[in-house]
Amino acid sequence: MVGKVYIVGAGPGRKDLLTLRAYELIKKADVILHDELIGEVADLLKESKAEVINVGKRSGRHRKSQEEINEMLVEFAWKGKIVVRLKGGDPCVFGRGGEEAEYLAKHGIPFEFVPGISSAIAVPEAVGIPVTHRRYDPALVFITGRESRERLNWKALAELNATIVVLMGVGKIPDMSEKLIENGKDSETPVAVIEKGFSDEQRVLITKLGELAETAERENIEAPAVIVIGGVVELYSILSEFCRDDEEL
Numbered sequence: 001m002v003g004k005v006y007i008v009g010a011g012p013g014r015k016d017l018l019t020l021r022a023y024e025l026i027k028k029a030d031v032i033l034h035d036e037l038i039g040e041v042a043d044l045l046k047e048s049k050a051e052v053i054n055v056g057k058r059s060g061r062h063r064k065s066q067e068e069i070n071e072m073l074v075e076f077a078w079k080g081k082i083v084v085r086l087k088g089g090d091p092c093v094f095g096r097g098g099e100e101a102e103y104l105a106k107h108g109i110p111f112e113f114v115p116g117i118s119s120a121i122a123v124p125e126a127v128g129i130p131v132t133h134r135r136y137d138p139a140l141v142f143i144t145g146r147e148s149r150e151r152l153n154w155k156a157l158a159e160l161n162a163t164i165v166v167l168m169g170v171g172k173i174p175d176m177s178e179k180l181i182e183n184g185k186d187s188e189t190p191v192a193v194i195e196k197g198f199s200d201e202q203r204v205l206i207t208k209l210g211e212l213a214e215t216a217e218r219e220n221i222e223a224p225a226v227i228v229i230g231g232v233v234e235l236y237s238i239l240s241e242f243c244r245d246d247e248e249l
């Protein structure tokens with residue numbers, strides 16, 4: 001009998017921000033294929049009886065290609081296994097969850113998406129930057145730094161009154177800021193870069209769009225980082241001092 005693949009979000013890296021459903025599935029799985037960016041959730045995998053395989057990719061150090069991962073999912077499912085495909089944040093927010101689901105559907109494998117808390121929202125929120133606030137922009141746009149240069153309508157983006165949240169954008173900062181400014185986005189727009197959120201190495205840099213590239217270079221910003229562009233970043237100066245996660249419940 002064919003098994004099932006659960007395409008599961010691991011949340012932004014803290015164990016207690018994993019959903020209960022994800023936790024149950026981790027305990028129940030026969031096989032877990034996980035990405036690199038799962039933070040403390042990696043500790044929970046030790047509680048599982050499953051075979052655990054790290055298929056994570058980090059730039060320059062590819063463990064498994066997307067094609068190999070797709071095939072592994074299908075093969076394990078055909079063997080009747082309960083497979084958990086664990087991904088950082090939410091599996092369908094720039095996480096290729098949709099691509100993997102498509103592959104499974106094409107091969108007749110039942111699957112389920114299990115949402116996770118996306119770093120796009122959680123990383124800024126945890127440091128005191130709510131991604132929406134009624135005083136600021138009425139829209140919220142998530143963009144990826146990868147491949148977006150050619151395919152994104154920068155003019156529309158620059159003109160839209162939206163908070164822009166960029167994932168996978170560290171390598172594209174100069175390019176991205178230039179594109180936004182040359183298409184009319186105010187160079188004074190506040191920007192936050194939150195590097196290595198939910199870790200001991202977390203850093204928050206506050207700057208403005210016109211100075212973003214210089215700040216990124218000077219501070220040697222590294223991935224992973226979430227970049228927030230928009231008025232809501234002003235709230236950091238009001239909220240961050242009191243927005244803490246340093247006490248036990």
Ligand SMILES: C[S@@+](CC[C@H](N)C(=O)[O-])C[C@H]1O[C@@H](n2cnc3c(N)ncnc32)[C@H](O)[C@@H]1O
Nearest residue numbers: 089090093095118119167168196197224225226
């Ligand atoms: C491949 S995308 C996956 C996003 C994921 N599906 C989600 O919903 O959070 C990876 C990007 O997410 C962001 N990211 C994920 N975890 C992060 C963290 N702990 N701190 C800062 N950025 C993070 C970075 O922009 C990173 O390059």
